Amino acid sequence: MKKKSLFIPFGDIPGRIVIGAGVTVWVALLAAWVLVSNAGVVPKMFLPTPQAVIGAAQELGGDGRLLTHTLASAQVVLLGFFISSAIAVPVGLWMGTYKVVQAALEPVVNFVRYLPVSSFVPLFILWIGIGIEQRVAVIFFGTFFQQLVMIADSARSVHPDLINASYTLGTKRSEVVWHVIFPAALPGIMDTLRVTMGWAWTYLVVAELVAASSGLGYISMKAMRGFQVEIIFLAIATIGLLGLITDQAFRHLRTRVAPWAR
Amino acid sequence: MGTVKQFRPVPEPGAADAAPRSGTATSLSVRSVDLQYGGPQGTLALDRVSFEVPENQFCVLVGPSGCGKSSLLYLIAGLHEVTNGTIAVNGKQVDEPGRDRGMVFQSYTLFPWLTVRENVEYGPKRQGMDAATRRAIADRFLAEVGLTQFADHHPSQLSGGMKQRVAIARALANDPDVLLMDEPFGALDSQTRGVMQKLLLRVWEHSHKTVLFVTHDIDEAILLGDRVLVMTARPGRIKADLLVDIPRPRSMDMVLEPEFIALKRKIIGLLHDEIDEEH
Numbered sequence: 317m318k319k320k321s322l323f324i325p326f327g328d329i330p331g332r333i334v335i336g337a338g339v340t341v342w343v344a345l346l347a348a349w350v351l352v353s354n355a356g357v358v359p360k361m362f363l364p365t366p367q368a369v370i371g372a373a374q375e376l377g378g379d380g381r382l383l384t385h386t387l388a389s390a391q392v393v394l395l396g397f398f399i400s401s402a403i404a405v406p407v408g409l410w411m412g413t414y415k416v417v418q419a420a421l422e423p424v425v426n427f428v429r430y431l432p433v434s435s436f437v438p439l440f441i442l443w444i445g446i447g448i449e450q451r452v453a454v455i456f457f458g459t460f461f462q463q464l465v466m467i468a469d470s471a472r473s474v475h476p477d478l479i480n481a482s483y484t485l486g487t488k489r490s491e492v493v494w495h496v497i498f499p500a501a502l503p504g505i506m507d508t509l510r511v512t513m514g515w516a517w518t519y520l521v522v523a524e525l526v527a528a529s530s531g532l533g534y535i536s537m538k539a540m541r542g543f544q545v546e547i548i549f550l551a552i553a554t555i556g557l558l559g560l561i562t563d564q565a566f567r568h569l570r571t572r573v574a575p576w577a578r
Numbered sequence: 579m580g581t582v583k584q585f586r587p588v589p590e591p592g593a594a595d596a597a598p599r600s601g602t603a604t605s606l607s608v609r610s611v612d613l614q615y616g617g618p619q620g621t622l623a624l625d626r627v628s629f630e631v632p633e634n635q636f637c638v639l640v641g642p643s644g645c646g647k648s649s650l651l652y653l654i655a656g657l658h659e660v661t662n663g664t665i666a667v668n669g670k671q672v673d674e675p676g677r678d679r680g681m682v683f684q685s686y687t688l689f690p691w692l693t694v695r696e697n698v699e700y701g702p703k704r705q706g707m708d709a710a711t712r713r714a715i716a717d718r719f720l721a722e723v724g725l726t727q728f729a730d731h732h733p734s735q736l737s738g739g740m741k742q743r744v745a746i747a748r749a750l751a752n753d754p755d756v757l758l759m760d761e762p763f764g765a766l767d768s769q770t771r772g773v774m775q776k777l778l779l780r781v782w783e784h785s786h787k788t789v790l791f792v793t794h795d796i797d798e799a800i801l802l803g804d805r806v807l808v809m810t811a812r813p814g815r816i817k818a819d820l821l822v823d824i825p826r827p828r829s830m831d832m833v834l835e836p837e838f839i840a841l842k843r844k845i846i847g848l849l850h851d852e853i854d855e856e857h
Contacts, residue, residue, distance in 0.1 A: 480675070577734075
């Protein structure tokens with residue numbers, strides 16, 4: 317039997333190769349790290365050995381500091397993300413449904429959307445201070461405007477005949493957003509939330525770099541001053557892991573709330 | 579061309595030459611309807627279209643593509659606005675969509691987040707019917723279209739033909755005064771199409787709803803209709819109003835009957851003139 321090529325455009329590949337390929341790259345990266353860091357090619361000050369990072373994890377994990385800072389960061393990210401989503405979902409639906417809302421909001425949203433979040437950090441510190449509110453504001457600012465545009469797009473892409481059909485079945489104009497556009501756009505909204513949740517994590521360190529007294533960004537900053545590069549690695553790995561977990565949680569949530577959509 | 583308009587009187591109610599088997603009351607009346615796209619200088623899509631459909635009649639609109647036959651259906655449904663003229667259903671003037679005019683679309687318009695049964699229950703639910711009544715209605719119409727076993731499936735699990743069967747059940751479950759059908763089988767393969775036509779014939783013979791059915795398939799028009807309205811190419815006008823004098827119940831075999839062939843030849847002739855003029 318002829319062996320099937322793995323390089324057929326859009327072609328399917330066996331499940332064991334899917335897992336194998338992913339594992340291979342991870343193992344190769346880790347192996348390269350072990351080799352390079354232990355060979356002493358790069359000073360330990362810049363590249364810690366995996367053993368050092370594991371040691372740091374044991375130390376910070378053992379005395380509860382890792383958990384405290386992780387929870388502090390998770391609180392900031394989730395709070396900012398949920399406040400943002402709670403406003404962006406209804407406003408985005410209106411924006412995608414009603415041209416007048418779109419006309420009113422789009423010019424401002426598209427202006428703010430391209431501003432780097434970090435440029436607002438000094439302003440937020442000036443306005444809000446250095447408490448958790450400031451960090452939540454950074455996450456909110458980073459995600460809200462993106463969510464708004466993407467959710468409005470999901471609403472706008474609902475097929476007009478779906479809405480027409482609902483009219484001919486007796487749905488009133490005022491009911492259409494709730495009865496048709498929201499459920500029809502729900503899979504798209506869930507995708508937007510999943511993607512922007514990932515972005516919210518990426519703004520975390522920006523939010524915590526300045527003026528924070530807890531969180532994974534804060535311990536990274538502190539570690540930098542003390543040349544404890546293994547702690548920076550640990551913080552980065554933790555954020556990546558949390559991102560992976562929330563991403564999987566959202567995948568799962570999407571299949572729960574929108575099982576009809578694939 | 580197009581500036582000098584022919585004078586064509588609006589037919590008197592009940593004086594239409596095609597209404598014998600159907601009820602005498604007028605269900606749908608379309609009077610001097612114009613539809614113009616893109617403002618006063620825009621394209622004229624429909625030009626003084628007038629006709630009436632008596633209660634319980636299965637009326638079919640055929641015409642070359644782009645003649646505005648689908649647009650006319652959207653106007654009657656209240657989904658678009660007429661430029662001039664009036665449309666009335668059971669004497670009530672149409673100015674917005676309403677549940678008295680059910681519609682089956684060419685595209686698949688089932689609500690994907692609802693099961694088949696919930697889709698059929700949607701209209702009765704909007705009317706505020708209680709769960710038991712809704713369920714009884716849904717079960718009845720799902721049985722009618724032969725999809726009882728698929729009641730708990732989602733639309734994504736159905737074939738194209740099944741989706742349109744649910745769409746028909748959903749429209750009928752809401753008990754509209756007029757059922758508008760916009761090439762409902764247009765996206766289906768020819769075999770499924772035949773099955774669907776048979777099913778629609780059977781369902782209609784049970785309900786005798788007033789139907790306005792749009793198609794460009796002449797066989798389909800004659801097979802299903804009591805009457806066929808032939809439209810001109812753009813701007814759409816009613817070119818001929820033909821009675822289909824073939825007894826019911828009908829079957830697919832009738833496409834070989836001489837009456838069928840004669841009528842088909844006539845409609846083909848009428849449509850060919852239009853297509854030749856256009857090209």
